[in-house]
Amino acid sequence: MPKLFAVIRHEFKLAAANKTFVVLTILGPFLILAITVLPGLLSMNPKTLSGGTPIAVSGGDAAGLAALEAVAANAGRSLVVMSVDADDARSAAKAKVLDESYAALILLPADWIDAGVTLYTKTGTDAFLYGAVREALGSVARSARAAxxxxxxxxxxxxxxxxxxxxxKVGGGAVEEEHAESNFETTLFTAMAFVMLIYMTTILYGQLIGRSVVQEKTSKTVEIMLSSLSARELMFGKILGLGIAGLLQYAVWTGMAMLLSKLVLPALGLAAPHAVSAANLGWLVLFFVLAFFLYASGYAAIGAAAEDEHHLGQLAWPLLIFLIIPLVMISSFVMNPGSGLSVALSLFPMTSPIVMLIRILVSPPPLWQIALALSLLAGTIYAMVAFAARIFRVGMLMTGKRATFKEILKWARVR
Amino acid sequence: MLKVEKVVKTYETVHAVDGLSFEARPGEIFGLIGPNGAGKSTTIRMIMNVIAPDSGSISFDEKPFSEAMKARIGYLPEERGLYKKAKVEEMLLYLAELKGLSRAEARMQAAPLLERFKLSDWRGHKIEDLSKGMAQKLQFIGSIIHDPDLVLFDEPFSGLDPVSQDLLLEAVLELKARGKTVLFSTHVMEHAERLCDRLLLVCKGRELFSGSVAEIKARHGSNSVQIEFDGDAGFVAGLPGVESVRAYPRWIEVGLKAGASADELLAALVGRLRIKRFELMTPSLHSIFVRLVNDAGAGVDRDGGVPVASSKEH
Structure with a gap:
């Protein structure tokens, strides 16, 4: 036990006592913010993208032009009315769209309500402009048709x-919860955020641990280590030591996120999604920690079998598949949390942390199922570490050739 | 302390170790010597329970290997490495802790050892900053910091400069003086000759000779004399008792037949040559080693490979 503690401390120090770790821990949230929030903010506000070039319009009647005038003003642009009935005038106008002198060219025939409107843009993907024009002209058209x-x-x-x-949503004890927005969407987004969190962490730290195990072999420390302690102690120590470093980092990040939601969101007049309740956060932490250690031990096992870091990457695909399955099926779990597939995958240890968490968010499953999933997970983690230690013990002297999965399974059976 | 009995390890068709037996006792330095690929490292790894023997037994004070034994053994493997990113003193304390020392004890042990091996100035540096020789000294310290009863050094001197080699030699002799059991492997005979009380000469996994250095010289030493002289020594080859004459620029080396005495040779030379030097040569362990290994037909081959053809002989 003191040996295990020494390994944990050593690995923790190696991982956490360096500048990269400290900088990443402090700057991480800002990076995530920059990656996730900024593009959203930018796309919501198109004028920030292409600084207010005018929209050109040709033809049309007073009502239509007035509607488009409002659209342009809304987007911080001016409206240029011109005639492009002549072919060369039309090409000239299109060329101006292409060189971004105009944000768009709208052809509004005299009988546009029946004949339809054409919108030329450079990209064809300016959803904001498309929506605004469609909405504004649609409203004019509806009124005109009614008249x-x-x-x-x-x-x-x-x-x-x-x-x-x-x-x-009918809660326990006939408590009704009312939500202004669609329940499906907020739950889906909350689930998505949780799943991404688990997904990113397990990949990031799983690979870190896998690399750390491979390095025992490539740096040739393995024989010295095993002359002092057992392979199992070394594996548990590595996973726990690096794991604690990872969890510490996440604790800092979560703390900053909490602070953000407490201070910044109300100031912006936004509310945290309802699914982020204290109980749900508790489940998140529990499943997060378990998923973390499950994949950490999985990567440790692969690291024990790998010849070098490159080989580690090649061997990791089965773990990635189990991580991706719940990710791609997430909406089906949210819509159908009680389906046979959902229940099965919420109990199967490789997918249960994510799928069970989604089920808990949507509608709490029977307690025995949660308990079963948790104990299966814990058992699998223990077995996985023991498996990793076994492979490490046998595989450490097998340098010079790359093992296949078949050979690795054979090692695990060697006494 | 350590008893190895008839251990066998076979890799596919190659007999890496083929029925070796030996015993290393407290207060004794035991040398495992042999050419590359003789099975020395395999034997040491089996002692350390890194790999399991196919048959035979290894015991420590009559008891089989156990996890608890690890605290009493110090091991310097042939494949050496340390965590590159760890700091020198941290690494040492960590190795000591894994052997069951408390952090305070480890610190007390580490300071004088670092001083002795001239690494004190480096204690705060990362291991990747050390030279290869320094890292090796550090690892040597790591293998003795917990004051083990049995130490196993696999090629401890390879890659060290002469000054560092002497530091290590001294430390090994001191371990012996303190009643520890020392087992080390080498293919450098000068080291074996300077250190070993007893040795086991291994070739192709088999024992060629086992006993003390004096014994091996008595049994396998050839009888030869170096003579420096003025005059014509052409007649020497024809003298009775002379087996061979080898001429060097300033002297000749005369090999005597078994049973022939150097005194008779000297008597036969007096008056016919002006003798400046007449010296009885004890053969070096090196030359015995080379002869025995060549006789065994293995040759000294490249690193790591036991000749595959050898398996046919068994």
Missing amino acids: QSGIDPELARTLVQGVDLSVR
Whole structure:
């Protein structure tokens, strides 16, 4: 036991007491913020992208032009009215769209309400402009058609109006929870965020641990280590030592995120998604830690079998597959948390941390299923470490040739 | 302390170790010598329980290997390495802790050893900053820092400069003086000759000779005399008792037949040559080693390879 403690301390120090770790721990959240939030902010505000070049329009009537005027003003642009009926004028205008003198060219024929409108842009993907033009002209067209049919436009609007549908989730003890937004979307996004968190961490730290184990072999420390302690002690020590370093980093990040949501979100008038409750955060931490150690021990086993770091990457694909399955099926789990597949994958240890977490977020499964998933996970982690130690013990002297999965399984059976 | 009995290890068709037996006792330096690929490292790894023998037994004070034994053994493997990113003193303390020392004890042991091996100035540096020789000294310290009863050194001197080699030699002799059991392997006979009380000469996994250095010389030493002189020595080859004459620029080396005495030779020379020097040569362990190994037909081959053809002979 003191030996295990010494390994944990040593590995923790090696991982955490260097500048890269400290810098990454402090700057990590800002990097994540920069990667995730900034593109969203930028796309929501298109004028920041292409500084207010005018929108050109040709033809049209007063009502249509007024509507487009409003759209352009909204996007911080001016509206240039011109005639491009002549072919060369039209090509000239298109060329100006291409060289970004105009943000767009809109062809509005005299009978545009029936004949339709054409919108030329450089990229064809300016969803914001497309939506705004469509909405503005649509509204004009609807009013015009209603007037033509002798219906009061105001009446027409009332006639096509939908119905308010409020979704309520039935909680325990007949407590009703009401949510203004669609429950599906917020839960999906919350689940997505949690899953990405688990996914990124396990890959990042799993590889770190795998590399650390491979390095025992490539740096030839393995014989010295094993002359002092057992392979199992070394494996547990490595996984726990590096694991604690990783968890420390995440604790710092989570703390900063909490601070952010407490201080910054209210200031912006935003609320945290409802699914991020204290209980859910507790489950997240629990499954996160277990998933972390499961994949850490998986990578340790692969590291023990790998010849060098390159080989480690080649051997890691089975672990990645188990990580990707829940990721691609996430919406089906959110919509159908009680389906046979969801239940099965929420119990199967390689996928249970993610799938069970989603089920808990959506609608709490029976307690026995959670308990079963947890104990299967814990058992698998222990078995995986023992397996890694076994492979390490046998594989450490097998340098010079790359083992296949078949050979690795054979090693595990060697006494 | 350490008893190895009839251990065998076979890799596919190659007999890496083929029935070796020996015993290393407290207060004794035991040398495992032989050409590259003779099975020395394999034997030491089997002692360290890194690999399991196919048959035979290895015991420590009559007991089989156990995890608890690891604290009493110091091991310097042939394949050496340390964590490159770790600092020198940290690494040493870590190795000591893994042998069961407390951090305070480890610190107390480490300081004088670092001083002795001239590494004190480097204690705060990372291991990747050390030269290869320094890293090797550090590793040597790591193998004795917990004051083990049995130490196993696999080629401890390879890659060290003469000054460092002497530091290591001294430390090994001191271990012996303190009643520790020392087992080391080498293919450099000068080291074996200077250090070993007893030795086992291994070739192709088999024992060629086992006993003390004096014994091996008595049994396998050839009888030869070096003579420096003025005059014509052409007649020497014809003298009774002379087996061979080898001429060097300033002297000749005369090999005597078994049973022939150097005194008779000297008597036969007096008056016919002006003798400046007449010296009885004890053969070096080196020359015995080369002869025995060549007689065994193995040759001294490249690193790591036991000749595959040898397996046919068994």
